[in-house]
Amino acid sequence: MPDHTTLIETRNLVKKYGDKLAVDDVSFDVHAGEVFGFLGPNGAGKTTTIKIIVGLLRPTSGTVKVAGCDVQAQPMLAKAASGYVPDTPNLYAKLTGRELLRFVGDLYNLDRPHAARRIDELLRILDLSAAADDTVDSYSHGMQQKASLAAALMHDPKVLVLDEPTVGLDPKSARLIKDILRQMAERGAAVFLSTHILEIAERMCDRIGIINQGKLVAVGTMTELRALGKSGEVSLEDIFLSLTGGAEEAEIAEILK
């Protein structure tokens, strides 16, 4: 269950690309032991927000704290506390899975025997042991996604940030990842994930944030979100469409059926 230690704290986050406002005054908190779902239509600003949280992008204004450390002012401490799984698992193609994880272990200064145990453990859990000594370019998309998750989990981060973690995964792997994320949260980590699959968000997440055109339009538990929506909207899909202006598109989709 979530406690009230805030592990991700964003305040008035703004990110501009030239004249385009990608993230517009976004503020939210994610607590320890919580799985936080971040939803939004394509181009709403999800990935930009995530990249700011993990220190890949500088915000135009506003602050982000990870495990109490300002990502811009104390990047080393913030990054040491977080793990990141990007939407596209770009990994060193010519390293083997094991070499990749050892490399990540060294980047995080893990001691060798501990790293070796952790690598074996992660490879086993993620069903990658058989392919551990194959180079990453021979991995399928799902295997690369799992290798990317293994890399993010190497240093047992307090904060795990995932951008569309279940895209392209088979049901078994998707379930495995969901289980791992839930366990992480139960052990006190904060899990922040963006997804397009509303069912995952509804079933997995303790709280959900919905972003549309760069603005955070809603944050809360499912019950709180239902209270925000129009009467009769009980599913997350209805709430999402009504908040992001997608109801009209849903009607068009009905006509096309």
Place this chain on the structure above:
Amino acid sequence: MTMLAQPSPRLLPAIWKLTLLRLRITVNTFRHAKTGRKVLTIVGGLGLLAFAGFIFVLSWLLLGFLRSPGLQQYTGFDPAPFLQAVPVLILSGLFLGILLSSFGVLLQGLYLSRDMDFLLSSPVPVRAVFVTKMLQAVLPNFGLTALFGLPVLYGLGLAGHYNLLYYPLVILTMIVLTLAAAGISALLVMLVVRIFPARRVAEVLAFVGATLTIVCSQSGNLINLNHNAGPSNAQLGSLFALLTRLNTPWMPLNWAGRGLVDLGQGHWLSGVLLVILTLGFSALAFWFALATAERWYYTGWAGMQVVARRKKAARLAQVEERAAEKPAPGVLRLFPAPVRAIVRKDFLVLRRDLRNLSGLITPLIFGAIYTLTFLRGGEQIAAAGGEAPGWFMTAMTSLLAYGNVGMSLFVGWMLLGRLAGAGFSMEGKNYWLLKSAPLRPRTLLTAKFLVAYLPALALGWFFLVLISILQHISPLGFLYGLLAVAMCLAGMAGILLGFGVAGANFNWEDPRRMNSGALGCLGAAITALFLPVSFGFFTGPLWAVTALHLPIAFGYLAGGFLGTAVCALGTFLPLGLASGRVEHLDEA
């Protein structure tokens, strides 16, 4: 409302649609290009046309001149057999050139292009995809060959007053031969891909191609070192005789050229027969490629989708795994784990990806050729004497000796250009892994510096040892050389790495296409100046003390101090300036 897509079962309409699509992409690319690029493309196209016109006029005049009875009377050389061999040479060259050059392009187009999933999942015949891809791959090569070959063949026809049938048949024969060569090349590609992974074949091909190109170009220079004179008249005569002898009717490759010449000269029977044979065999080869493509192409492509377990690769990886368990070698142990990890990772990636090696091979081949050159002529420098004063000869000898060290620095500079200049760019789309890790800019810069510096230092010192042995350099001179090479390379590595950070490009798919743009070029230009200047700080004082009859130890001390100071500045200043940028790399 449901609409069912109509499949396109007919071959030609499907090929037409796919070709139009490619054409539209090309036109769109041109339309959306920057104005400068558009102008460059138009000027380049007009330039090529002008060049083709020039070749045409030149061939016409030259071949007409060769046919003139006056020349024949004056030189006693009958050019007719040679002139008849020209079309044979051009058309055989076209066929072999397309056959060889198409292999790599077809491999890329048929198996490694990104639109294959889309095309093969569409209701389009596999043969149509195959033919379109083949045309797309072969057309540029055909265009280039035609640009040079066609004007010569037309010039020959005009100079020889060939009949009108010759001209359209030249074009038809060229097209048919190109299709046959491309078909055979495609068959070879499909055969090879059934045995080896396409990506690996492409990597090996690029590596071998780059190596052969540089070896061929440089070995020519090496041979010319001792043979500066051009080919003699006798050599030219025997070359013409050889080319004439090769024009035998028993070689099928000659039939096209011989048939065209016979038709042009009005020898109808042999001409028609040879041209028909050429067209028939070419059509047969192309048809066979098409018929086989249906099955081989699809199975080959489908085979690529299967994740293969490569036992040998796995075993190799395990061996390297055990090596990685051991403590880091020598000097690397002084650095923190993240630095060692990045250095180890970069060396692994550079070694395993042959596409990287093809970029690194240039300085290594230059180095090898330079070694050979040096082994052949190096000792002459030390033995050189003359009637000049003793002090001057001593100074010149030391200058020449260190000049050779300078040449080895040049090879090191070339290696640094790739390793330091593209040190950050080589991370490509994987850079997020480093950027999201708790690494200070200093750690990243140190690691990238070592990745570039250590191999260049090894290469530089290798040459120094070789030169010192061959030129009997004194132990003190040798140690001084070690210092000079180490420091000059460090300075150049620092400058190149600094510019590499400023111009870092992470958005590439093929490592051969990564570059640091204008800033990378500027870095290379600055280090090209830095090399002689910094080396001059090491050697200048030696020369000065010799000229002033002072003890040489003073020269070593002064040169060592000045050179080290300049090189340290070259190392740390750019890295210090780049440090701030490293924090914000890849934040577009």
